[in-house]
Amino acid sequence: MINLASNLQIDATRLWSTIHDTAKFGGTPKGGVRRLTLSAEDKQVRDWFAAALKAAGCEVHVDALGNMFGLRKGRDMSKPPIGLGSHLDTQPTGGKFDGILGSLAALEVVRTLNDAGIETELPLCVANWTNEEGSRYAPAMMGSAAYVGEFTPQDILSRKDSDGVSVAEALDGIGYRGDSPLGTQKFSSFVELHIEQGPILEAENKTIGVVDSGQGVLWYDGRVAGFESHAGSTPMQLRRDALAALSEVVLAVERIATELGPNAVGTIGEAVIARPSRNVIPGEIAFTIDMRSADEAIMDALDKNLRSAAAEIAARRKVEIALDLVWRIAPTHFDARLVDAVQTAATELGYSHRRITSGAGHDSCNLNTVMPAAMIFVPCKDGVSHNELEDAKQADCGAGANVLLHTVLALAGVAK
Amino acid sequence: MINLASNLQIDATRLWSTIHDTAKFGGTPKGGVRRLTLSAEDKQVRDWFAAALKAAGCEVHVDALGNMFGLRKGRDMSKPPIGLGSHLDTQPTGGKFDGILGSLAALEVVRTLNDAGIETELPLCVANWTNEEGSRYAPAMMGSAAYVGEFTPQDILSRKDSDGVSVAEALDGIGYRGDSPLGTQKFSSFVELHIEQGPILEAENKTIGVVDSGQGVLWYDGRVAGFESHAGSTPMQLRRDALAALSEVVLAVERIATELGPNAVGTIGEAVIARPSRNVIPGEIAFTIDMRSADEAIMDALDKNLRSAAAEIAARRKVEIALDLVWRIAPTHFDARLVDAVQTAATELGYSHRRITSGAGHDSCNLNTVMPAAMIFVPCKDGVSHNELEDAKQADCGAGANVLLHTVLALAGVAK
Numbered sequence: 001m002i003n004l005a006s007n008l009q010i011d012a013t014r015l016w017s018t019i020h021d022t023a024k025f026g027g028t029p030k031g032g033v034r035r036l037t038l039s040a041e042d043k044q045v046r047d048w049f050a051a052a053l054k055a056a057g058c059e060v061h062v063d064a065l066g067n068m069f070g071l072r073k074g075r076d077m078s079k080p081p082i083g084l085g086s087h088l089d090t091q092p093t094g095g096k097f098d099g100i101l102g103s104l105a106a107l108e109v110v111r112t113l114n115d116a117g118i119e120t121e122l123p124l125c126v127a128n129w130t131n132e133e134g135s136r137y138a139p140a141m142m143g144s145a146a147y148v149g150e151f152t153p154q155d156i157l158s159r160k161d162s163d164g165v166s167v168a169e170a171l172d173g174i175g176y177r178g179d180s181p182l183g184t185q186k187f188s189s190f191v192e193l194h195i196e197q198g199p200i201l202e203a204e205n206k207t208i209g210v211v212d213s214g215q216g217v218l219w220y221d222g223r224v225a226g227f228e229s230h231a232g233s234t235p236m237q238l239r240r241d242a243l244a245a246l247s248e249v250v251l252a253v254e255r256i257a258t259e260l261g262p263n264a265v266g267t268i269g270e271a272v273i274a275r276p277s278r279n280v281i282p283g284e285i286a287f288t289i290d291m292r293s294a295d296e297a298i299m300d301a302l303d304k305n306l307r308s309a310a311a312e313i314a315a316r317r318k319v320e321i322a323l324d325l326v327w328r329i330a331p332t333h334f335d336a337r338l339v340d341a342v343q344t345a346a347t348e349l350g351y352s353h354r355r356i357t358s359g360a361g362h363d364s365c366n367l368n369t370v371m372p373a374a375m376i377f378v379p380c381k382d383g384v385s386h387n388e389l390e391d392a393k394q395a396d397c398g399a400g401a402n403v404l405l406h407t408v409l410a411l412a413g414v415a416k
Numbered sequence: 417m418i419n420l421a422s423n424l425q426i427d428a429t430r431l432w433s434t435i436h437d438t439a440k441f442g443g444t445p446k447g448g449v450r451r452l453t454l455s456a457e458d459k460q461v462r463d464w465f466a467a468a469l470k471a472a473g474c475e476v477h478v479d480a481l482g483n484m485f486g487l488r489k490g491r492d493m494s495k496p497p498i499g500l501g502s503h504l505d506t507q508p509t510g511g512k513f514d515g516i517l518g519s520l521a522a523l524e525v526v527r528t529l530n531d532a533g534i535e536t537e538l539p540l541c542v543a544n545w546t547n548e549e550g551s552r553y554a555p556a557m558m559g560s561a562a563y564v565g566e567f568t569p570q571d572i573l574s575r576k577d578s579d580g581v582s583v584a585e586a587l588d589g590i591g592y593r594g595d596s597p598l599g600t601q602k603f604s605s606f607v608e609l610h611i612e613q614g615p616i617l618e619a620e621n622k623t624i625g626v627v628d629s630g631q632g633v634l635w636y637d638g639r640v641a642g643f644e645s646h647a648g649s650t651p652m653q654l655r656r657d658a659l660a661a662l663s664e665v666v667l668a669v670e671r672i673a674t675e676l677g678p679n680a681v682g683t684i685g686e687a688v689i690a691r692p693s694r695n696v697i698p699g700e701i702a703f704t705i706d707m708r709s710a711d712e713a714i715m716d717a718l719d720k721n722l723r724s725a726a727a728e729i730a731a732r733r734k735v736e737i738a739l740d741l742v743w744r745i746a747p748t749h750f751d752a753r754l755v756d757a758v759q760t761a762a763t764e765l766g767y768s769h770r771r772i773t774s775g776a777g778h779d780s781c782n783l784n785t786v787m788p789a790a791m792i793f794v795p796c797k798d799g800v801s802h803n804e805l806e807d808a809k810q811a812d813c814g815a816g817a818n819v820l821l822h823t824v825l826a827l828a829g830v831a832k
Contacts, residue, residue, distance in 0.1 A: 199645070200654075215648055230801055230802065231706045232614075232631055232681065233614025233799065234615060235681065236670065236677055236678075236680075236681060237677075244666055244667060244670050250663040257652055261652050264652075265651065267695070269693050270694055271689060288694045360649050384645060
């Protein structure tokens with residue numbers, strides 16, 4: 001049994017077919033997927049996933065926020081299962097891999113064990129977390145955040161989408177407000193496979209990212225208030241141009257993150273000029289800032305340097321720059337034993353690999369606050385994600401699923 | 417008669433009342449005016465203006481594009497009249513003074529001459545030009561541009577607003593498609609009073625701007641194409657951030673215009689990030705540039721330096737920056753004899769004054785291409801225009817109207 005298990009490989013062709021077959025649920029003409037959480041398309045993939053888990057011998061149950069669990073029994077049912085999985089919802093114009101790879105690879109692990117007739121010592125539990133993406137309902141990673149107690153179920157159930165539909169109504173609408181109270185499905189530990197959503201593995205030609213940390217995040221809402229005036233008749237030295245001031249902030253964010261790098265990033269992703277006109281000097285701009293680091297001390301420095309740069313720019317240009325810190329989450333340090341287990345699996349399987357920090361947030365970052373958790377990354381083309389062009393190689397997806405399989409086997413143990 | 421004429425003053429209180437009484441046509445709750453060209457509100461003010469001109473003894477006629485003319489006879493009807501006036505249409509959220517001051521001051525000049533029983537040697541002709549603002553129909557300064565032959569009447573009549581209503585339909589709708597063929601109303605010269613729409617006179621505490629030139633304009637449509645990617649998982653050195661690139665372009669435009677100043681300005685008034693998201697590095701931005709100078713050589717330098725800066729930024733940041741020059745108009749050099757006449761009138765009336773360049777375009781810039789033309793500026797509060805907060809002082813409006821009166825008298829001559 002042990003030799004069989006150590007030589008075991010998932011069926012990369014079956015996994016690849018499953019990924020592409022289920023991409024029809026919300027499939028877009030450009031080859032992406034639009035599967036907003038708790039939508040009709042989400043119900044389609046959930047129904048398919050539940051049926052596939054049941055067909056693979058799992059007991060399926062759903063909790064009060066629609067988080068789905070498929071339990072594969074182990075020899076020792078006195079211990080909580082080893083969790084594996086991710087999410088099946090997508091961005092409005094999302095791809096076929098983000099979250100989906102990790103969920104379907106978890107199913108593939110169960111199928112592979114079934115085919116090989118392997119019983120694990122500890123049970124396994126495949127999970128599909130509700131609303132990881134956060135596009136339809138805030139916050140992102142909603143199901144796992146509530147699972148770990150960051151929000152009450154009542155709070156989450158009352159959240160509304162832009163059409164005024166609450167999470168409770170949406171869950172009822174697709175029949176996924178489950179019977180299991182939130183948090184009753186316990187795990188011994190949790191392992192999540194995901195595409196990197198960044199360019200590092202591809203650039204360094206590595207197959208596996210052994211994720212040892214997740215970045216903490218600083219989110220700001222900002223506003224520049226200058227003075228709107230005529231582009232033709234206002235001399236340069238009498239201007240209080242909000243866009244010129246914002247431009248200095250954009251470049252300051254870039255410089256500050258670069259100086260504090262490589263373990264820091266900073267981005268201005270949104271900037272909207274109020275009442276824009278070709279011949280009017282912008283007087284007011286709303287913008288957002290996203291800064292991240294896996295190191296708390298660097299996060300503090302990002303915040304301090306940003307505020308000091310903004311104050312200097314505002315004073316020199318005689319404009320107001322308001323910065324409102326709307327979200328701060330601490331960095332994630334994944335469980336060292338699990339990270340080692342991932343690295344060992346990658347090494348023994350002969351895949352090139354490196355330690356990596358997750359730039360994005362993931363359900364496993366939430367789960368790691370209440371249980372040992374870890375993640376496995378595989379490369380995606382050009383680092384592109386949240387985009388219909390999102391792509392990954394069959395071989396890399398298969399490699400990631402194999403690392404998931406062997407990490408889970410190492411954690412769960414093979415029944416003697 | 418000559419002494420009477422030289423001591424003559426317009427009635428500043430009457431002018432001020434006229435400005436505020438007619439502001440009800442399209443008046444907004446915030447004290448501004450919304451009077452889009454050829455709208456119902458424009459018809460109201462046009463009807464009022466025609467009636468007032470007739471009541472002041474003028475013969476009123478309207479040309480094929482709705483330009484309105486009120487002729488006050490002179491002793492010598494063999495010569496074309498001295499023109500005076502401006503426009504009565506406004507921006508969607510415009511003020512009470514832009515264009516309106518010049519039109520109503522022209523009426524006030526006629527009323528003042530009537531009250532004093534003064535006959536001029538040459539006739540006078542008060543004008544209200546159609547669609548100076550360009551908000552409902554492009555181009556701006558439409559009526560005067562077609563009058564001087566820059567566009568055919570057929571071209572202009574077929575232009576449509578955003579609801580698909582043509583200029584011809586709009587003219588017919590308010591009954592202002594007149595009988596006079598375009599361009600048949602000739603002028604010996606034209607003088608226009610206008611608020612400065614800039615901060616210079618106020619900053620220097622001058623009452624009158626003797627406008628000797630108008631800036632030439634360069635308008636570009638621009639686009640930055642970088643690469644959209646995840647704000648958390650894309651290292652700083654692997655980014656192709658379109659907003660960071662645009663920020664350098666914004667600051668380059670500012671620097672280039674400042675270096676070529678004081679006779680140059682440059683502005684980026686519009687910038688729209690495609691698919692903006694808080695945690696996505698901007699991949700594509702559309703923007704516009706407005707650069708101006710009253711000197712052709714400086715306009716050439718603005719264009720050259722802009723293109724060279726954009727190329728350098730694009731190459732260094734590995735993004736594309738496209739610049740499409742969509743409009744270029746030459747600077748205006750107002751007629752020297754008329755400019756001197758304005759300055760003489762201001763001097764003799766004892767008003768503080770300075771030579772000034774018009775930063776904005778005006779109907780008189782068009783008219784100056786086919787006849788001697790000149791302009792008179794008065795200060796407006798904080799240089800604000802195209803805004804409901806637009807404001808000017810009664811004394812300054814009166815001073816401007818007095819300079820208009822005496823410039824016109826000097827050009828038309830008083831009948832012996």
